Amino acid sequence: MSVVVIAVATESGVPIFSRKRGNNENVQFSTIASLHGINMFSKCHNLSMLNTQVDNGTILWKEYCKSVTLIGVTTGGLECDLELLLSCVHDTMVFCIGKKELENLKNIDQIKRDLRQCYPILDYLLESLDPNTLSSPLPTLVLDLIQSILCPQAQQLQQALDNYAESVTGRWACLIIHGHLVATSSDFYELDPREARLMLLLAAAQDGAPLRDTPVYLPQMSPNVAFRAVTCKLLADVYILVVCGATPALSQIDEIVLQCWESYASIIKEAKLVHPRNFPMSLTFEPCVLGLLVININKRRCVFSRHLHLSSQKGRGMSGAHRMDILRTFYVTSARDLAPELKLKDGNHKVSELNDEIGNMCETYWCSEYHKCHAQRSGNILCCALYASTVQLHTIRLITSQILQDLSTNKDVYW
Amino acid sequence: MNNYKSKVSYDSPCDSDNDWTNSSDDSKYSDSESSVPEWDSDVGEDGELVYIKIKNDNEMTDFTKTPLLENCETFKLRNNFKRSSTRRSTKGRIFKVLKSHKSKNTESSTRKGDEGASNVNRNVLPDEKLIIVQVSKSMIFSSEKNCQIEKLFGLSLETHADGKTLTVAEFLTEARAIYTPKVQKGYYLQKINGIEVNSYNINNILQRVIEDHNSPRLTFQVPTESHKVDMERLLKSKTAPDNSLTHLLKESLCSVLYICCNDIEYNSDDDKGVLYCYPRPFNQNFLYNTRGAYVTLNHLAPKSLGTSEPTTSTVLHNNTLINVTYTSHYNDLLLVAFPNKEVDLFAAKKVIADIVRLLEFLYGSLKSSFTKPNNVDKLDGLFARVFVTLVINSRGNKEDGGKNVGLYFEDMLAAHSVTLPLEVKVQVDDAITELEAADYREWTDDIENFQRLYTVIGSCLYYNGHLLSSHLQDEDLKEINAYLRLNGILKLSTEKELEKLVVWREVFINEHRKQNKNDGNEFRISDGRWFLLTVGKGHFVLSTLMEAGGCTEDAVGVTPPSPFYVEECESCLELLYDVGLNKYLVSWFNSNSQPQVETSPEYLTKYGRKIRDINSLKPDSTLKTSTLKLSKQTDKRRHNSSEQINVGSSTSDMNSMNSLTNYGSHHSLYAQTYSTAPKYRHSSLDVSYSEDSNSLKSNSEVSEERIQGRRADREQRNRRDSSGSDSDWDRLDRSRASGSLDMSDIRKSLLNDINHVTAKRITAGEENVLFHFVHLESERGVLIAPVKNIEVLANNVLYSYIVKTFRSACKQIHELLQHSIRFKKNHAPSNPLNKILVAVKEHGMLFQTPVDILSQCGVSKKNCEPYLFWVVGRVFSEPEPRELYLCYHESVPQDLTEVAYLLSYLE
Incomplete structure (x- = not known):
């Protein structure tokens, strides 16, 4: 499999960057020029190429801000929504340098240099498509969802986060463990889910730094005025992130962090134990459930888990990473249709005609030779579960709806 | 000659x-x-x-x-x-x-003679839009060709494909202002001064116009939007399709282009290797104008991007979505474009495979189809027919709210x-x-x-x-x-x-x-x-x-x-x-019997059963006759599907009836629900028999031995003739009775066949929960599905909704299952396939029917349990890939392997 994303200045045709993932060769300059040429040429003829399918892959052009053209190429049976990827890439670019810069493109060399800082985030995005990287320490599995951990401590931590955000005169704060969102301040959901997701990627990209601030532009909320995102490492793999104004200075924040969080160390440690199961211990699952992906559709948050059962069954069946990949592929190819609101909305009416939507689907499943996948939606929650191939479909349907019911009634589940 | x-x-x-x-x-x-x-x-x-x-x-x-x-x-x-x-x-x-x-x-x-007497001309003309333009007598247009029409009216005409109707071909520059935008090219000139014109009388009429002192009044007719092109004429015509059709195709953005990319071979050509292009002229064909993009992409993708050659591109042109398909043939490239509204991406991929197949079949290879001398007219005709079949004539009628029917899933495969x-x-x-x-x-x-x-x-x-x-x-x-x-x-x-x-x-x-x-x-x-x-x-x-x-x-x-x-x-x-x-086939196609599908889906709800009972009590309600007849057969077979395959068919009607009553008596649990069914069935069977008395007692005491009177009469008759079909056959049989003795052996045997027909069910469960199915053997190029007009036969909103959902869901499922089929076919594929997707052999989706559709079928909103149905597809890879798609009500879980097994018995 391979995926390439190329950014080109629309008018001048100057390549801005190109990132790739997978086993393909680097795209040559002449190829970039030709690809861009195709797009420009067809534009001259009042024709826009929306999507090109190749055997097992896709080529896509997308123009943003009337100044930057993103070209995406995937091949090798990679299941992903390329259009979504490109729009995420564009969000990342805005996130780093702001919309105004991107629209003007006055000093391309400067912009190229500025954009370098978002390469780690871009690479995370591309990595999230690659099934081979699932075993990496900070996997990002789905492009548009925020990977989370459901823990009983979330409510307490929310108070702490609110308190902390207030102390630094900031607004939105969240706690991240192992790259997963664990708790948020109460107004965190004012942020667009995609902005929130970029925050998480930012924290992941700055792995290792104990305290750091970065200017960020919020693509939806404030694309032209930068905010200050402060990430602070509390414990190993535990970060808090807060978005605030220019003051207080980093040194002051360091002190505030100590004040706010000293007493919460034990709670955070407890919360950390929930990983990698990612679900509260009070939620139990049938042994035939091999993996689980639960999505809160409104909040765009998802919880992956492959360690559902305490007695680990190592050496039996497929590897954990493979399970995650199956669930992820199942979600991307089929189960996402259960939540049409998750689909990328295109302003162009005509274009949306392409996605021939079949409405009112409420369950879907796959049977493969080695496993079964089943997805069911109940209100705001979508549950995709991976089962052993021997379980019958009617049993599967019962278990999945049981899981959905447990999720809605369990008191430890706090999104 | x-x-x-x-x-x-x-x-x-x-x-x-x-x-x-x-x-x-x-x-x-x-x-x-x-x-x-x-x-x-x-x-x-x-x-x-x-x-x-x-x-x-x-x-x-x-x-x-x-x-x-x-x-x-x-x-x-x-x-x-x-x-x-x-x-x-x-x-x-x-x-x-x-x-x-x-x-x-x-x-x-x-x-x-018969037809002449009995036929009422049902060919009602649609509302024709007429436009009247008055051209001043004082104006005389300069005509290069010294053509009377051009001089008088400032426009040039041509004859329509029917050889009679006159259509507007071109406006003279001076006259353009008079006509546009009301009248456009391709419109029909219907009348001059209120007199109908055609190609035969145009000269006479022109003469009169010249003599007349008043300014001539021209009446134009707008070609109707859902204008269906006469396929018969198109098939027959040996010349290239006429301009109005070409214009229509150009408007709907259908296009073909064949390019020879080998510079040496056709370098001298003015069109840089374009060997064929339709509709013409070249410079008005969008595919021709933008060919550079496709050719470059076709070169670039395999060589520099490491992907395969492109298969399709979706482009937006003039606010219309178009699917462009690529077919490489050595150095050459065949591009065919379809509007997405009529031929979506899924259909385009299937259709282009068929077009290539067709060209190779007719001309030996792609290259020879486009290089064969004097073949342009033939190709024009061929592609005109292809586009008319796929795009123009498949457009929905006005009754459907202009909604596009598109190509059915079954038809494409x-x-x-x-x-x-x-x-x-x-x-x-x-x-x-x-x-x-x-x-x-x-x-x-x-x-x-x-x-x-x-x-x-x-x-x-x-x-x-x-x-x-x-x-x-x-x-x-x-x-x-x-x-x-x-x-x-x-x-x-x-x-x-x-x-x-x-x-x-x-x-x-x-x-x-x-x-x-x-x-x-x-x-x-x-x-x-x-x-x-x-x-x-x-x-x-x-x-x-x-x-x-x-x-x-x-x-x-x-x-x-x-x-x-x-x-x-x-x-x-x-x-x-x-x-x-x-x-025989007419009745067979209408009988919905092998295997039977449930065309009145609302009867599978609790509330629907009630409606069914109410309906069955009023046998003279003519409103739903067609559906009633069909659903009668639905109820006919209640026993296990495995059983029914083996049931001797000669006494099928009796058997089914007994099994019905047996269910009623043996399973007291079911008695309440099912005792109502026979009532309904009887009443719908044949209106000519007053069923009320029968229907009242039938649920309890009917058995084979005790049939008497009219009932027995009919049973015997049923045994003799029409078990599987409906009352029409009874009538036929009566009319035949006098002269049927001297029929040929063959005829008799075929009629006997009809007697042997029994409605078969392939799904498990007490009731028939099957709505639709497609059994595809792609290697053989054959699929089995209910007859194409099953929706019309059903005449049911809910059924149409279900089938529509089924078709679009099937496309998705089909796409997914292709991974597995391709993997099995080719163990070392050049392009790595997704490891996870190749293992998937069954994919199902559960759909819920919106309330408004249910209420249209009389299921009231109050007692509305959700109406759920499955669309499931499965691939069977041995010995050669077969795919089975089923659409059934959620109430009874189905095993697709078993269904496929039962279906194979029907073949």
Whole structure:
């Protein structure tokens, strides 16, 4: 499999960057020029190429801000929504340098240099498509969802986060463990889910730094005025992130962090134990459930888990990473249709005609030779579960709806 | 022309030999010298022939709209039939008896008489939009061509394809302001000064206009939006399609382009290697104008991006979504564009495969189709037909709210076939086999001196666009199916009743094309020529693939159809008529019996059962007759599906009835729900019997021994004739009763078949929960599904909704399952496939019906339990990939393996 994303200045045709993932060769300059040429040429003829399918892959052009053209190429049976990827890439670019810069493109060399800082985030995005990287320490599995951990401590931590955000005169704060969102301040959901997701990627990209601030532009909320995102490492793999104004200075924040969080160390440690199961211990699952992906559709948050059962069954069946990949592929190819609101909305009416939507689907499943996948939606929650191939479909349907019911009634589940 | 005609009459065995004709005295074939076939004058210079004669133009025998039997000319031919059947000798009956021109003539004349009397012209003209423009008399336009029309009106006209109607071709620059934007190119000029004009009287009228002092008033007619192009005319025409059609295609953004990318070969060409482009002119064809983009991408993708060549591009042009498909052929590139509204991406991929197949079949290879000299007109016609079939004529009517029907999932994948009862299948196969055997001892005694012209390789028979039987190789069938479908012949035979259809042309069979590549094969087939002969009658289309060369005479030069073989094929169809297959199929297609699908889905809800009961208490409610009839059969079989396969069919009706009552008595749990069903069933069976009394007691005490009175009467009658079909058959039988004694053996046997028909169910559970299914054998190019007009038969909002959802869900499922099929087919694929997707062999989706659709079906909102149904697809990979798609109600879980197993019994 391979995926390439190329950014080109629309008018001048100057390549801005190109990132790739997978086993393909680097795209040559002449190829970039030709690809861009195709797009420009067809534009001259009042024709826009929306999507090109190749055997097992896709080529896509997308123009943003009337100044930057993103070209995406995937091949090798990679299941992903390329259009979504490109729009995420564009969000990342805005996130780093702001919309105004991107629209003007006055000093391309400067912009190229500025954009370098978002390469780690871009690479995370591309990595999230690659099934081979699932075993990496900070996997990002789905492009548009925020990977989370459901823990009983979330409510307490929310108070702490609110308190902390207030102390630094900031607004939105969240706690991240192992790259997963664990708790948020109460107004965190004012942020667009995609902005929130970029925050998480930012924290992941700055792995290792104990305290750091970065200017960020919020693509939806404030694309032209930068905010200050402060990430602070509390414990190993535990970060808090807060978005605030220019003051207080980093040194002051360091002190505030100590004040706010000293007493919460034990709670955070407890919360950390929930990983990698990612679900509260009070939620139990049938042994035939091999993996689980639960999505809160409104909040765009998802919880992956492959360690559902305490007695680990190592050496039996497929590897954990493979399970995650199956669930992820199942979600991307089929189960996402259960939540049409998750689909990328295109302003162009005509274009949306392409996605021939079949409405009112409420369950879907796959049977493969080695496993079964089943997805069911109940209100705001979508549950995709991976089962052993021997379980019958009617049993599967019962278990999945049981899981959905447990999720809605369990008191430890706090999104 | 004369040259080959004489050659034919010499070669043709029916002329060289009069012996066999003498054997039957009243056969008028003995004077064959004088009887030049009626299609003879239509044979083209290249020997190709398209001859179509539609039965009575006024009659819109729209099959889909007239599902009832009485509309389908039931028994007019009985007398003739009797006569010919007595003359039939056992051996070679097809060839000898059925050639009687005389009887044919009387048949057709009586038929015409009948129709003339009984037919009400149902062809109601749609609302035509008229535009009136007054052109000042004082204006005189300068005409270069010194044309009267241009001088007077400032516009140039051309004749429409029908040879009569005048259409606007061009405006003169000075006159443009007068007409535009109200009148546009392609509009019809209907009247001048209130007098209807056509190409015949235009000159007279112009003369009058010149003499008249008043300013002329022109009335234009807007071609209606849902304007259907007459396929018959398009098929027949030997010239390129006319401008109005070309314009229509240009407007709908259909386009073809063939580019030779090898610079050396066609460098001198002004168009830089463009060998073919339609619709023309070049500079107005968007595909031509933007070809650079596609060609570059086609080069770039494999070489620099490491992907495969592009297969499709979706582009937005003039605010219309268009799917452009790529087909590479060595260095050349074939581009075909379809508007996404009519042909979506999924369909485009399937259709382009068919188009390529078709071009190769007709011309040997892609390259030769576009480089063959003087072939442009032919190609124009071909592509015009393809686009008209796929795009123009598949557009929805105004009644549907202009909503586009699109291409059905079933239609795109393979030849739509139906399951026939074994006896009928045998009859059909028998007839075709006899044709294929071409045992010419039947025709001539002079075997030594007579060599056959052609060997029949195989043939396939369609009825109403459904494949009944195929004796062809899989690849040949796929190609012939593509040929018949894309040329619109299948559709024509469905919509119109054919009086006579003869299509003849040379083809290049797959086997021979493939063979050229690996030479030196021991078992190579001989170098010969192949011809496809298609004949049609009524709703039947029979395509026969014939070989010249090898053991038959070599075909040299221009080869027109041989009248003898045409008649052989025609008589094969005649035979099918003689055994009553045409009538049988009408009822079979309407019977919804093998396997049966539930066309009144609302009856599967609790509330629906109540409605059903209420309806069944009022048997005279004519509103829902058609659905009632069908659902009657639904209820007929309640026992286990595995059982029912084995049930002896002769007493089917009785059995089912007993099983019904048995359920009622044995399972007291079910009694409440099901005791109501028989009531309903009886009432719907036949209105002529007053059912009320029966229905009241039927649920409790009916058993085989105790049937009395009228009830017994009917039971016996049912046993005798119409178990599977509906009341129409009863009526038929009565009308037949007087003269049925002297029927031929064959006829009788076929009628017996009808008696043996039982509705079969393939799903598990007490009630029939199956709504729709598709069983696809992609390797064979055949699929089995309920008849195409099942939706019309059902006439049910909920059912239509379910089927629509089923079709779009099937597309997704099909795409997913292809991973597995491709993987199994090719173990070391050049492109790595997604490891996870290749393992998926079953994919299901559960849908919930929106409340408003349910309430339209009378299921009130109050007691609305969610109405859920599954669409499930599964691939069976051994021995060759087969796919089964099912749509069923959620109440009973189904095992697709089991369903596939039961379905295989029906074949």
